[in-house]
Amino acid sequence: MLPCVIWSGLLLLLSLGSGVLAIDCPWPCKCTWVVDSLYANCSGRGLKTYPLFDNNIPIEHLDLSGNGFLEFPTQYADIDSLIYLDLSDNEISFLDTRSLIGFTSLRTLLLANNSITSWSDLSPNEAFVNAPSLKRLSLSGNHFGSFGNEEAPQQLKSQSLTELELANCGINSMGGDQLVNQLPNLERLSLANNKLVQLAALPSRSLRTLDLSNCSVQLLSSHFIEALPNLEALNLSRNTELQFGSEDGDLIMAYELRKLEASHCNMNQIDLSGLPLLSEVDLSGNLLRSVDAYTFQNNTLLEVINLSENFLRQIGSDAFANLKRLKQLNLAYNEIARLDRNVIRNNDVLVELNLSRNVIQKFTRIVSNSVRVINMSWCEITSIDSSSLTSLSAIQKLDLSHNLISDIPNLMRSETLQSLNLGNCRLSTIRNNTFRDFPELADLHLNGNRLTNPIDPEYFRSNKYLDQLWLGDNPWICDCQSPEFVEFYDFITVKPAKIRDKHHLRCASPAPYYGKLWDHACIDEWMARSKGSNGEKVWSTILVTLLVIGGLILAYACMQKLLRKRKRRQDHREYADNHAEARRIRDINERMLQEETSSTMHIAQEAQQESLLPSYEDALRMPKLVRPAKSMGDLLGNERPRSRKLRRSQTQADGENSHSEQENDDLQLDTRQRFRSVEMLSNRDKERTAPHGRNQRRTGYVGYTNQSGSRRFSIEDSRFPPAHLKSQNLQSAEQIGNFQSYENSPYTKRKPKIAEIPPFKRINMIADSVEFLTDNEYEEVNVGPGRSPFAKRKPKTPIGIPAQPALPLQVITAQVYTAKELEPAVEDYFGSTQKQQTKGGSSSTIASDFQQLELEPELTSLPDENRSNISTSDAEQDMERGKRKKRKNSASRRVSGSFAAASGSLSSSDAEEQVRKPMRETLF
Structure with a gap:
């Protein structure tokens, strides 16, 4: 599931990066993003009608090849992003003059292998002018007959075209001024696979690459090359009757030519002295027999020379002496029997030398300070000179495979050799000093030889970097009980394994093991021997016991871990329950404490209210009685019940009981009166200690609003007494509080x-x-x-x-x-x-x-x-x-x-x- 999510995310990011989340690609085409370009592939679908693409889809590459289209798709002119259109291998037979109108961004148009039979079917003088960005045009596989010799209305015209392909078009003649007048910017022209019977001059100052391969060209005159002053690459390969230059001394001169391909032209001699800037030459597949100092005398800038598949037998010692930039020299598939040791001595940048498929019988000394790769395979070498590698100070790879080498000399050495291929030779023995002097050896091929006995691992003790061994296809004797065989097997198979062709490592003897792999041949015997050994049995038993004990310990540890985990979960659950219970109890206690605190405060407030008596001003504000007040009981309105008690007490008989009851009644009556006075004083104390705002007065009217006698302040008329009290000449509470005698009483x-x-x-x-x-x-x-x-x-x-x-x-x-x-x-x-x-x-x-x-x-x-x-x-x-x-x-x-x-x-x-x-x- 996770990889799918990752891939989906990557695709989404790619889609976002490209700016389009989804492409509506018509069936049966397939649209894909390549880097930041959209490719629509509709090739090989057998379509007869063109698929419809939305103009909003930014298609850049459209491949419609391999179908049965008959007309040019003018409907794609609205796709502004289209830069590549492939219509090859269809049945298009003509192009209208207005076919390319609208293809302003088109750069490549491929019309190869269609049904075009003449230049007039393409309207060449007008059709391609409407594609101002066209750079490459392929008309290969059609039939035109000629190129450049037609009248002006039938000549291809394009100011932007740089590459034109006319391979296999049935052109038998070429020439004229078409490249100069109609195609002034053409740089590459391919006329390969045409039968050019007549090859006239085709002047062009822009042409740089000309392909005339397999065109049956017999004579390439100097006038033809001189008409192309900027020509850099010329391909004349596969012209079997070609004569490079005339016999009367017509020398080909090309001062800008850098690459010449003249392979398989059956030339027995060649003169390249007129090509001074030549850097790469391919003369393979010809009939050259010798190379001397005059062959490349004026070509001092050569870097790559291919002289393979010739009949070279003799190479002069100074044939390549003047080539100071030579990097690759290929002399394979020749008849060289002896090579001079100083043949490449002066080539200081030569890297690769290929001498394969020659008849060199002895590998002798070669002097070079730069060559790194020497291929001498299939050279029928029977012996190796012990000093053959001493003069190759930079050699890294030596291929001597498929030779007749049966022995390697003891004194052969190289400090830089990393890869040595001795495969498919005739080696039968490996001595202890065979590879001792190759300290950098990392890759050794000994496959396909005649090795039978295992090699002692001590022979490779000096090869610290050896990590690849090829030992297959040898007639090994599988002596599974031999310690040397077991040791050698462990040496090549212990990780990191050095053997690279393990599946080709087979036994040739004894007869029961013939053709079997080493593993299959010896594994049964090795297991049987391990079973028959008591020590092995003991160790096996100990190992099995340890494994069982380890398994039990692991199971016990897993069980303990599971139990601890379960107990931890239980502890967490119990802790959570206890925490919840503690919180519940704490909430209850807090609620009870708040209730107790509120009740205590209420009792304290009541006690404080009851402990205070009303002030003199409060007493004056109390309502007046209708009848004279004879006692505090009259003020409180509780006269009748108490009178009944007193009356009952008066009617009681004389004695101690009546006396005690009378005292209790008096005490209760005075206590109630006292509490009423205390409540008044408490209200007065609240009035004194109550907070007052900026606009509030200090002394306010206190109204009794409830039955309990509690008072409330009135802000109105609080600083000064009302008018009906001013006339009574009342004194302040301070004067009343400071009263000392009866004479000072306000009454x-x-x-x-x-x-x-x-x-x-x-x-x-x-x-x-x-x-x-x-x-x-x-x-x-x-x-x-x-x-x-x-x-x-x-x-x-x-x-x-x-x-x-x-x-x-x-x-x-x-x-x-x-x-x-x-x-x-x-x-x-x-x-x-x-x-x-x-x-x-x-x-x-x-x-x-x-x-x-x-x-x-x-x-x-x-x-x-x-x-x-x-x-x-x-x-x-x-x-x-x-x-x-x-x-x-x-x-x-x-x-x-x-x-x-x-x-x-x-x-x-x-x-x-x-x-x-x-x-x-x-x-x-």
Whole structure:
């Protein structure tokens, strides 16, 4: 799958690089990209009609050869990118004068092997003018009869054409000025395979290559060559009757000719002295018999000489002495029997020398400092001179194959030889010093000889670079039990293997192994011998055991790895579960902690709110009561339930239980009143500590919006009190907080003038006045010093208890009640002042507004001498009963706000002697 993806990606990249993702190629053509050119191949499809190509397809090469088209495809003129059009091997017989209109980019047009019979069928004078970019035109395989001898309207005309192919066109005559007038830029002209009976001059200053091979040319005159002054390459091969120059001394002169091919022309002599710039000459397949110093005397620039397939028997020692640029010399397929040692001595750049297929019987010494490759195969060499390679200082490759060599001399040596081919010779033995003096030897061919015994690997100890051995096709004796044979086999097969023809390495003896490969012949015996050996069995057993143990260890390791991997997955899964559980527990704990924190904060806020009492200004803002406020219970609206409790407590019988219940009720009542005051103070503290904006006032109106008594600020009218409060001459909270005595109380400014009030209204005024409760002067004026105006009210006698007679004043002795002070519930604006009363007088305690005074559970009477003779027990019981009633009535007055007399059974004198505790209540 992956290779397919890779190939798809590469094809996509190639398509993107070429700019086209997909080509809509018409059937049955095949469109391919070659580098950055689009090739459309429609050849050999047997088409009769031309395929339709989209003009947007950038086709550059279109091959329509090998079909049956009859007309030229003018519809492809709209393809602007078309530069190559092949219409060869079709049946096109004519071209219209307008056939090539539109082919402005066409460079190559191939019309070979069609049905064109004359130049007039091509409209040569007008048709090719419409293709201004045409460079190459092939008309080979058609029939024209002649070239250049026609009239002007039938001559091919093109200003851009540089290459014209007219091979095998039935041309029997050529000449004229067509190349000069009609084809002024033609550079290459091919007239091969034509029967040129008449060869006239064809002048052209642009022609550089002329091919006249296999044209039956007999005589090439100097006038023909002189008409082509810029000719560089001339091919005259396969003209079997050619005479290069005339016998009367007509020398061919071509001062620009560089390459001459005159092979297989049956020439027995040749004179190249008129070609001074000649660099490559091919004279193979002729009848030349000798080469001397005069053959290439004026051709000092020759680089390649091919004299093969001639009848050369003698080569002079100085035949190539003047050729200082000679690189390749081919003397193969000649009759050379002896070669002079100095024949190539002066050729300092000669690289390759081919002497194959000659009759040299002995390989003798050759002197050269540049030759690298010498081919002397098939030369019937029987012996080698020991010093044959000493003068070849740069030799790298020597081919002596297919000779009659049976022995290699001991002193043969070369420091540069890398490849030695002794294949298909008659070698039967290899000595230890045969290849000792070839340190650079890397490729050795010994195949096709008569070697029978294995070669000792020590013989190749000096050949460190030997990596290719050819030993096939020898009559080897396969002695599989011989250590030398096994050692030699290991030497050539151990990786990296040196043997290159292993499939040709066969046994010739013994008879059972005849024709078998070494591996197949000896493997059975080698395995049998290994089985029969005890040591081999032991080692085999050990090896098998080790393999089994290794397999078990590997399996165990794989199992352990699998288990560890599984345990790791389980650990990860357990860790994830534990992490999720921990997060869940943490979320629960955080939620519980938030709830606890919020509840704690709420409780703390409630406690803070309850621990603070309202300020004086807050109290003044509270709603006014319809009726006079006699107690805090009236302000809270809980008078009736508490009155019932008090009433029930009054109806209870005398005793300790009723006394304790009365104290608990008083304590609960004062605690509730205290908490109400604390809540007011907490709201005031919120008002003081609340953040205020730039445009907000510091003191705002606090409205009670819910049942719990919580307050909210009102920004409006917060800095200054409202108009209806300014007239009351209220003092600030700081003055009230700094109050030190009763005389500094703000209520002293509002003392009522009792004398100015009518008597019938004094009662209501007294009930509605605060000064009535707090002013001592009023008490002294109206009631008397130390006495409450409610002293005249006497409590009613409870049902079921007979009224006691009033006792004289001197009998009843007032006791000093010591009150256990509670922690003040509100801020003490007026200070805490207690008046102690002596035995003869009354004492009053001025406590805070909601201070609860607890009386002693028992009253002790002082002895009185003037007391009557009433029995002690009855008098004490009556006194105790009166004290209980007095306590009940006093508690009832504090709750309900009625200031009745302490006891109905006591007289007015007793009330004067009674300890009076006036209450100061702040009216909110």
